[in-house]
Every structure is written in C-alpha cells, then in structure tokens.
Amino acid sequence: MAAKKLYKSFSNLKSLMEEVHRWGCMKQTGVSLRYMMEFGSKPTDRNLLISAQFLHKELPIRIARRAIELETLPYGLSEKPAVLKVRDWYLDSFRDMRSFPEIKDSSDEREFTQMIKAIKVRHNNVVPMMALGVQQLKKGMNPKIVYEDLDEIHQFLDRFYMSRIGIRMLIGQHVELHNTNPPHCVGCIDTKMSPMEVARNASEDARSICFWEYGSAPDVNIYGDPNFTFPYVPSHLQLMVFELVKNSLRAVEERFLDSDKVAPPIRIIVADGLEDVTIKVSDEGGGIPRSGLPKIFTYLYSTAKSPLDENLDLDSTDAVTMAGYGCGLPISRLYARYFGGDLQIISMEGYGTDAYLHLSRLGDSQEPLP
Template sequence: MASEPVTRAVAEEIARWGSMRQTGVSLRYMMEFGARPTERTLLLAAQFLHKELPIRIARRALDLESLPFGLSSKPAILKVRDWYVDSFRDIRNFPEVRNKDDELAFTQMIKMIRVRHTNVVPTIALGVQQLKKDLGGPKAFPPGIHEIHQFLDRFYMSRIGIRMLIGQHVALHDPDPEPGVIGLINTKLSPMTVARIASEDARAICMREYGSAPDVDIYGDPDFTFPYVTPHLHLMMFELVKNSLRAVQERYMNSDKHAPPVRIIVADGAEDVTIKISDEGGGIPRSGLSRIFTYLYSTAENPPDLDGHNEGVTMAGYGYGIPISRLYARYFGGDLQIISMEGYGTDAYLHLSRLGDSEEPLP
C-alpha cells in the first residue's frame, strides 16, 4: 500500500503538538504511582498519557520528515511515518478520558498502537540499509552521516519511552500481577537470574548457528535484588552475551584448544548495579571501537534480509544490538561501556542505576 499524503490540517496539528514540552517520568515515580492501582490512579494515568503521547509521537513524525540524503523518502521510512501519523490521529480523535469506561477504552486503543509499532526497529533498519546501498555500500559514509546517527539515537530512545509508558499502563490492568511486580517493573529483580536466562537464550542461538557454544560462568550474590524492568535487562544481557559467545566461538572454532568461558560478574554498589561481561574472543581493534555504537556499522558481512520475523534472533546482523542496548541502559540513568584488548578479549560494563530516581532522558 502506498504511503498516504498527510492532510494539511493533520500536518499542522502534528507541528503544533511536536513543539510542546514533554514530561519525563522516573522508574521510582512509575513504581510509587502504580503500587496500588485504583480506579482513580488509572484514570489520572490515562489522562496524562492522553496529553503526553501525542507530543512524543508528533515529535517523531516531524523527525521522520526531515532526514538527510533523501532517507525520508525511502519506502520503509514512509511506512514508519504513516504508523506515527495514524497513532497521533487515533489519540487526538479520542475524546477526553472522564470515567472508568473511557479509561478502559483508551487502554485498549493504546494497546493497539503498541502492536502497530512492533516492527519499527527492523523497518527503520531496512530504510537505512536501502540508503547504505545508494551511498555505495557500508564503507562509504559521506559527511553529515552523523546526523542520521543522532536521529536514530533520538528516535529509538523516544520509542523506548513511549513503549514503556504504554506498556506500564496496560500492565497495571493485569488482574493477577505477580508478587513484587508493578506493571512492567519487577521490584525484586535478581540480576543473577536474568543473567542466567539471557545466557541460556544466547547459547541456544550460538548452538543453532555454530553447532557448539562456549560456557558462561556467572558470579555474584544470588539473593541480591533491585527494582528494574526485566525485559530491558534481558535484552541488554542477551545482546552482550551473544556478541561475546560469537567472538569466542569464531576465534576457537578451528583450534584444538578448549574455548574459554564467557564470564559475567554482578556487583551491587550503593548507587549502581554493575554487570561485567568478559570474553577472550580476541577483542576489537581500537579503530573499530567507536563504530560499535553507530547504527551504520555491522561486523556481519551480509546482514540478514529483513522479513520482520527475526528481530534480535540472528547472531549478527544490523549492528543495532549494542547501540540500542546502551539506550536501554541510559533510559533509566545507567550506561554501557565497552573496553577491549585487541588480541585478547573484550569487557562490557553495564551500569544500572539502583536508585531509580533519574528522569527519562527525553530527546
């Protein structure tokens, strides 16, 4: 289906909403607010989202209109723009949220919006891939390309925020929440448990792709817990462990030496929980280190073709895993650092704020 031109009235409204101020929320605020969801708090939350979501969505729709190198006119990018315009329209056309029935209908509608946007990341990746072909392959990066990188950072960070706000609101309606879980936030998340599950998932993929996988050893206090969003931590851990396994596996594949294990160390500090993932996979040359955080670089020779079904499942692909993991870490006041020793291995340090009191970094 071809992209529909946006009517002038809608375009003007998007411009108006896109210039309004966004309101950030912190992990702690979401936790305190959702601790005992009553009809009244859910109503207040829905009223907040009814105002906040169109501002955030309008900003992204505007961003998609003005990308350099003709990226805005790529079919994949136009498709994403249409999703954002449709979602903006859906929320703006929804009447004021005044009572429980309005709130439930509003929740159903934003749930549909979340589904509509499921494939945003692979679809944008496809647009960027089309652009890379036009520019003469992955090696040719003309000046101004950093603008695209900044756009992707803003865009994906904003997407994490939108999905978190919608997901949190929808999850608060769960009639039978797990103990200690508030919406999407597990108040007693065990980083050791998440590390174990993410490592098993990453090893399964490594097994499937190479026929074997290095071991993963995990060190830390099994009883330690802190509040965090389990899927976010799983995604970051999975991505980092998967990269380490791949590096070790490829380095030792044709060697008679036993592949050394990937090591995960979980440290609980007063302010931060730090998770270190160490491998002896040969490391990354210093010249390549800065590139691992750009979206336009992948170590895989031929990235897999996008059909939207293998998001996050192939061992190497778009080079999106690391920069997106860093955004997830930063979203709640943490960070991701990668330190490498060429010829030996790589250490990734995932810092997560233990206090949960930093506001969302709103692009």
C-alpha cells in the first residue's frame, strides 16, 4: 500500500524531478573490494537486511545524480532520442527505488532484491544506447570538430560509466549473495581467481568472434603461473581482457589479411607483483600512429564501421561484434580504475601494440565515485 501511495505522489514529472534533485544533492558512500568481501563472507539474514537497507538509501542517490546529468548535457546531446531513452530508464529506476517502503524484515529484503534485479536488467543496454546517442550527435555535427576537443562529453561519459559500474557491482553483489556459490566465491568476487584461466576464457571468446567475422583467428599464447590466484571480480577481468584481445586479433587479422605470412600470435603475460597484478597483451598488428593514441580513450572514436543502427532494437539485442561502439577501451580502463588499477597502451607504429592492464592486489581502494 505504502508503495502505491508514493507512486501516486510521483505521478507527475515535476514532483518526480524535484525528488530526483533532492536526492542528487546527497552524499554518496563508496565501498572497497575488501569491504564487500569481508561483509559478504557471512551472508546471514541480518547481513542481507543491512545490505538491502544500505542499497535502499545509496542507489537512489547514485541514480538521481546520473539522471540530473543526463538532462544537462552539452551540444544538445540530452535531446537525442537514444539519450532520452536512457534518461527514462534512470527516472523509472529512481521512481521504483523511492516507491519501495522501508525494509524491515527478510520478506521485505527478498522483495527488494527482486526489484533491484529487475532494475539491473532494465539498464543492460545502456552502453550501446548511449553510444547510439553519441552517434546521433556526431551525425549532426560539423565534421571539422576535433572529437578530443569535446572534453565535456568525454568527462561526462567517464563519470556516467564509472557510476554505472558501481551501481551494477552493488546490485550484482547483493543479488549474488542469495545464490549458492563455490566456497571461495563471495557474491561476484572470487577470492581465488586465476588470472590465467580468465585470460584463457576471454581469449577463446574473442577468437571465436574473430573466426566468425574473418574466417580465421591468430593464436593467443598465455604465459604466467597457472597456480597463482588473487581476489577479484572475474566478470570484470573477463570483460577487460576480452576487449584487449579482440582489438589485437582485429589488428593482426587486418594486417595479414592478404599476406602469405602466417599471422603472428598474440602474447599475454600475467605477472604478480606485491601491489599489482599486471596483464600485458602484445600484438604485431602494425601499431597505432602517435597522432592516433590520444583518440583511443575517447568515446567518439572507432576505426571500425559501427554496428549500431538507428533502427536497432536495443531492448532485445545483446550482440557482440568485433568492434565499433567506440567505447570498449575507455570503459575497460574505467573497470580497471574502479578497484584501484589502470590500463595503459603503448604502441610502435609499423610493428604492434602492448596493452598493460594493472589490477590492484590490495583491494583496499574505495570506489572512485563521480
């Protein structure tokens, strides 16, 4: 009943936006990988209740901040149909969160968990939809504009996607604590994750897409200690390594397409230091000219033809292509930075590219909240 009453009070957009602005001014609370791991190691009813109560207050603040930013983007980006759709998803999720009554017992907590699960699904296609919005913006722009100059848009997208990573991590972690996981997993976190194994799986996925697109795929050789493990979120590492290997495969494949030579393999080296685990992905795909390096971490740049089509039904698709959204690398760097790591690209034009993915072993850095 309480939920219905609140829902009615938001029935007009004006009162909803006032509420969004009120929550958007509140302070966000960051958590660390170590905290999530320690807290989630005992998923008792009481702990799940505390977690749900925290999310009940924290998620509307984070969602409100993004909804406000989506309203006020430069160069008319806020008016693009795809961006309006994303904004509506955020407003719907904010309304759902604020319409949910106080969480008092396990029954409330279970209901709340189902709701945030649905919110996570609602936002599944935010990245391609925002990429489509950026494309709609580019279409109407003066071609002489240098995309790196559109700093405000890049900074907004960095904040926006970093916040999205955090929201999805918090929801995913809470939902996953309800499931039966292997003993060394705490929600989404694998306390004994093998970076070699994740790199192998990500490479196989990237190679199968390369096969599908080009009819062949270079080998990927992985070097490192197969017994080494450390606590991390495997799905995050999978996404980053997949992106790096996919880029390398494409570069090598296109460089050796009409050549008699055998395409050289991609090399992945996993090194475990005291502070960082570093994964290096090296290719001989011809490299990137120095003038092109600043562009690779911008959201408005891709050397590939875009797979995004104005008429694409993004509510149903989850297609993965070799390239073209123009946001794989910058988003991978955000995933690395989310838990205190980083991503660097060093290239030799005429030879190849090395990507260095640094992951913090310590797990004690707070979420970098935008």
